[in-house]
Amino acid sequence: MVITSPVVREKPQQSLFDVAVEQFNIAADVIGLDDDLRRILSTCKRELIVHFPVEMDDGSVQVFTGFRVQHNLAAGPSKGGIRYHPDVTLDEVKALAMWMTWKCAVMGLPYGGAKGGVQVDPKQLSQNELQNLTRRYATEISLVIGPHTDIPAPDVNTNPQVMAWILDTYSMHRGGVAVPAVVTGKPLQLGGSAGRLEATGRGVVFAIEEASRVYGLDLGKATVAIQGFGNVGSVAARLLHEHGVRVVAVTDVNGGVWNPKGLDIRALLEHARATGTVAGFTEGEAITNRELFELPCDILIPAAIERQITQENAPRIKARLIAEAANGPTTPEADRILFDRGIIVLPDIYANAGGVTVSYFEWVQSLQHFYWSEAEVNSRLKEIMTRSFHAIRGVAEQYHVHMRTAALALAIQRVAEITRLRGIYP
Structure with missing residues (x-):
């Protein structure tokens, strides 16, 4: 099947973070967000760039670049995945961290948004090299992650095994006792949640x-x-x-x-x-x-x-x-x-907020060491997805906007109100 398309003159491509900020400003205009809160919420709180060596199987040493960005911590610890991809950039990670803040807020989760990544093609690494890279990256970002500060999860080209290595590395830095709540999306045997993979x-x-x-x-x-x-x-x-x-x-x-x-x-x-x-x-x-x-x-x-x-x-x-x-x-x-x-x-x-929602369930289970059945997880997920849909639709009808702007408006309102109530320190 061949589909022909007319020629369209494209505008210069925005950076991904510029797209995220443009979407934010559209929704902020709808709800009349004041300038002070716009400045706070359109900025990432913390941006960590790390360059770290990894010994390869042939004895050579390669230096990799990694990122961990926390967009906002007003509602609680930040939450977001880690991706391994050769094209990962700080700009991309900042945008994804901002979107995670809105995603958590629109679902009513007590999290802010974060994201991480390493510039690497994991398909070119052996399992041993992948583990070495993950453990060294986890060590570098251990400055900012933790079960009550910033909780990573799988993303592009990462999986439960990668989360297990991060969990173990973080735990070894703290005396060796397992700290299962430091990551989500981990194997069931290490405190993962039923239903998380799907x-x-x-x-x-x-x-x-x-x-x-x-x-x-x-x-x-x-x-x-x-x-x-x-x-x-x-x-x-x-x-x-x-x-x-x-x-x-x-x-x-x-x-x-x-x-x-x-x-x-x-x-x-x-x-x-x-x-x-x-x-x-x-x-x-x-x-x-x-x-x-x-x-x-x-x-x-x-x-x-x-x-x-x-x-x-x-x-x-x-x-x-x-x-x-x-x-x-x-x-x-x-x-x-x-x-x-x-x-x-x-x-x-x-x-696509089902992943972070069940990650929240997993985090709660890991903190309590009390685990739920898959049926219970799926039932709670459906309840939150349904409730959030109607909350977004209500905002869309109130302001006569499309669902994205409505979802962002709802999320921004929630984070802005938390920020107002907490105030500015000191």
């Missing part, structure tokens, strides 16, 4: 279910296209498929597949496990990531990377509902186009 994808599905009920979209007849088939996209695809929703297209970094009659998601999962990609799956037509966004479907789930829905492709998106499983997949220009076209966008700070 939480982000499951939260996306809960968000879609509630939005579909409110906006009259029959999921039994709906079609879904998903960009990204990692932990979040694949879980969302599987759960929607199990609910009888027709998933018609899936892509990853290598390409994808489209079948208007619906894909066999179980078979696609097996293909992806065997080959490392959804590309080449024979039960449909090959498509590119770009083509996926313009396919006929009812629900579109961007579950990959930032800035995928832009002023270029937003006019041709056919979906009625977009659920942002990725962080920052839609630019501000595209938001305005989608809103004018009547397309409902469930913004990232709400739609």
